[in-house]
Amino acid sequence: MRKPEQELAEIKSMMERSTRFLSLSGLSGVLAGIYALIGSGMAWFWIYGGFSNNGMNAQTLEGKEALHSILITALVVLILALGTAYLLSQRKSKKSSTQFWSPAGRRFLMALFIPVISGGLFSFALIHEGYFHMVAASTLLFYGLGLINAGHFTLSEIKNLGIGQLILGLIAAFHPTYGLICWALGFGVLHVIYGSMMHYKYDR
């Protein structure tokens, strides 16, 4: 017979490990990062005018129109990223022939989306109230909190990704002029880095 302490430790570790959602696809993180980079490139173009060397291209966007374009772009990026994550994670779980919609998966989604959805609504409130310069910070902060929260229920890299987003969010909060850059770094570059790390570590 094993030592009782050992046996209890064994039970605890199995309970913890089995409640993690392991089908998360690394590649979907990379793609989400690329969508975000393209999106923030477009936003950069609308906000800062982009290339004004060509007379034919001289479009004068009203502030409100630019805002609408940016919001629509952000929404498209979000839908593409979520869709890709869903499809690729489902494919990964099919490949390893494990259950996709597992209790662990449900816990993971709840942990991630409660902060993220409230953060999204909060960001809309900020736009509505005219604090547009704080939106980059609030989306980064809430997303970071969601990831740290969800990190308990999935691959441990997610937690570090969340801490990265949180730091960028705080920088963006104190320096709103760097908001878009922080946003591109967080949602774009960090996603690509962590996505490829996870892809090489787990998906092959």
Place this chain on the structure above:
Amino acid sequence: MKGTYDKAFENIVRLRIMSILMVNEQFDFNSFKEILEVTDGNLASHLRNLENQAYIKVEKTFVGRKPLTQYSATDAGKKAFQSHLDFLENLIKENKS
């Protein structure tokens, strides 16, 4: 002394299977294999053993063309595991005093 040492959980693989099923409503064969890192045959025999004692129940379905075998703990299984846990905890307490 409270709780009973259950022979069914003497084997480490069976103990692990039961620990997983205590915190997951359902768990499938391939996920067990992945997390426990045991061979198909070994896993199947331990699962059958627990099934024969009516500690777990089996449900077979298909996802597309692939078979998906889901396991879940029965009430008797949960009770037996809880009693096994009580035994271990009491043992630790007694050793301390």
